[in-house]
Amino acid sequence: MTHDQHFRVWRGDDEKGELVDYPVEVNEGEVVLDIIHRLQATQAQDMAVRWNCKAGKCGSCSMEINGRPRLACMTRMSTFTEDEVITVTPLRTFPVIRDLVTDVSFNYTKAREIPSFVPPPGVAPGEYRMEQVDVERSQEFRKCIECFLCQNVCHVVRDHEENKEAFAGPRFLMRIAELDMHPLDAGDRQKEAQDEHGLGMCNITKCCTEVCPEHIKITDNALIPLKERVVDRKYDPLVWLGSKIFKRGDARSGA
Amino acid sequence: MSSTTDAFTGRAQISARTLRTDRWWLPPLLTFAGLTAWVVYATVRAFLQENYYVAEYNYLTPFYSPCVSVGCLEEAAHFGRFLPDVWWLPYAALTLPFLLLFRLTCYYYRKAYYRSFWLAPPACAVAEPHKRYTGETRFPLLGQNLHRYFFYAAVLISVINTYDTVLAFTAGVGLGSIILLINIVLLWAYTISCHSCRSIVGGRINNFSKHPARYKSWQFVSRLNTKHMQLAWYTLGTLAFTDFYIMAVSAGWISDLRIVG
Incomplete structure (x- = not known):
């Protein structure tokens, strides 16, 4: 035919x-x-x-x-x-x-701006132990083939060139979510996601999820959970009040 | 207007706002029409201040629950009457703002109205009309981060709605009580499938293996969460239908189909 x-x-x-x-x-x-x-x-x-x-x-x-x-x-x-x-x-x-x-080098620049995995203190390389149940959630994000269709379709940068500096884009916010959900990562990801990588610019209109050829639920499984973790840290008055009353440090969620 | 059509950014010079050939405008149009129709109906009903209760069968519409205005019928006011009876204050003014804010800050509805009302963007790969975009980084949209508090309020209000449903069944079983039951089951499903709930019950922890009960809860909510959009629409439908049915019975337009009692 x-x-x-x-x-x-x-x-x-x-x-x-x-x-x-x-x-x-x-x-x-x-x-x-x-x-x-x-x-x-x-x-x-x-x-x-x-x-x-x-x-x-x-x-x-x-x-x-x-x-x-x-x-x-x-x-x-x-x-x-x-x-x-x-x-x-x-x-x-x-x-x-x-x-x-x-020229997709914008994406490589953004990738370099995300700090890599931070090894946990007191655990030597080779001694890392994780249960499957603790890592399978972020394994979905590892399916990413870096086609950058999500970065391309996201209106935050597609329609507003001026936002490129402040916004990492869905692919790399998903990378931050992956590290933040990692049971052994010792990095402080949440404030950085909001302050340095523009998580607040995402208005969850889900185009990244719509175009993903790997069918990764970027918005529901990475961006929204990351937004909720940021809320834990930055916008939860009860957490803030608790840290003032009990003189807690900046305890990370997920311990 | 949009960087997509501006040549100076070094991008391919294409003047078309979009080259999509499908009916990309239909979903935002339907969303706009559906949400607008619901808001108009709910506003009219909230301020109508009549035909909200069927004393014979204990039917109280969710739009008037809890009925806490001095103007409420005594038998419909299960939690006291203390708000002033003025035309501009709905009888359930204590809870309606929280329900409104719960839905307004809901992650699904945000997508729906950002696309259909604010056109940011109207559809994927269709240029938006705005010159600037700051998303949810500043007031008032920064307030979207308060969603979880409205979720807590919505849980309490769902408990009250459940109480109303139980009261309806104490007077027997009729079509009205079955409608109330379907409505409350879907309301709970919508409330529990919330993304904030998903984070609170377990999503925020990194070691599921150490918290098996929370892991199970997270799995359950995650399964429901995949239907959050559908539940959001179903509950708009059941809320309006439940209210309309009770209004129709209360006003005497129809009589309730009784099964028991």
Whole structure:
């Protein structure tokens, strides 16, 4: 089963660009990335596209297909009708390098700003012991393939470039949540999440969860629990009163 | 307006606010219509100050529970009558603000009204119309962090609503008491499935292995929590329907279908 499909692909660089029309052959069982590769092979040899595994596990081929952030290798052509015009653009939150390739270094900068695992005092490496029940919650977050679709769709930075400095984005707030839920991590994550990484900017509209190709419940299982832990520390008058009356230190929740 | 369509950020120069081709505008429109309709109905009913109690069967609508105004019927006032009877003060003015704030700060409703009323964003990958965005970092939205206190209040109010339901069953069993029962079961499910509750019962601890009871509770609430959105809508429906049914019986528009008693 073969048919011709109308593709519109954004071609350009950081100075100018436009949507270019391509009629292209589509075969049964193909995905959008296959079609982009066919365009490269037949009509647009200089079209830039980033890809690698073609299996939805490397997170390289993130782009926007009919306006929706998707992995091109996981978007089946059978989900479109044959007469549908399919518009493919680069991610719209990050600077474009060329055609469908964007500069995602914003995410690497944010990743470096998150302090890594802090070993617990008095426990030597090799002596770490954790029960499965204590770590399985954060194992969901380890499924992340760093496609940055959540970072791209989050309106906090997508619509407001000026927020990029103050906001780590869902992927890295999820990383903070993962460390904060870690039974052995000794880092102080909660105040930092709010004060340094912009957790308060998240208004939990769940687009990160909607676009996640790994179906990680980013909002419900990472961001909201982290917000609640911040409330424990920063906005709970009972905790504040208790710490004043009993002269407690800044005891972390979760002990 | 939005960085998505501004060229100076080095992003791909695309002027369209969104290139989505699906009906992305439908869910926020339906949410807007549903929430607006409910708020209008609830406001009218809260200030109506009549047809809220059926003495024969002990039916008290949740919109008037607990009835604590001097204007309340004596048999409907299970917790005393002490608020002044003025037109601008609902008979359940003691509890309604807490219920309103519980839902207003609820993590699901926040998503719903940020999208449908404030358009921040109206849908995923659709540019929002606002020039600036600070989220929940400053007053008044910083107050969303008080959700857990309204949750505590909602638990107490659910206990009162449960008491009302039990009272209705003491007068026998009718369609009204069954409606009250369905409403209170769903109200409890919505209240307990709250994200704050999930954190309080166990989510805030890191060593589940040392707290097996809390772990079980967290698992239970987590399962309910996945249905929080549905429960939020179901309870809006059952609250309005329960109130309307009791109003209809109280006003004599219909008679209650009795099964026992």
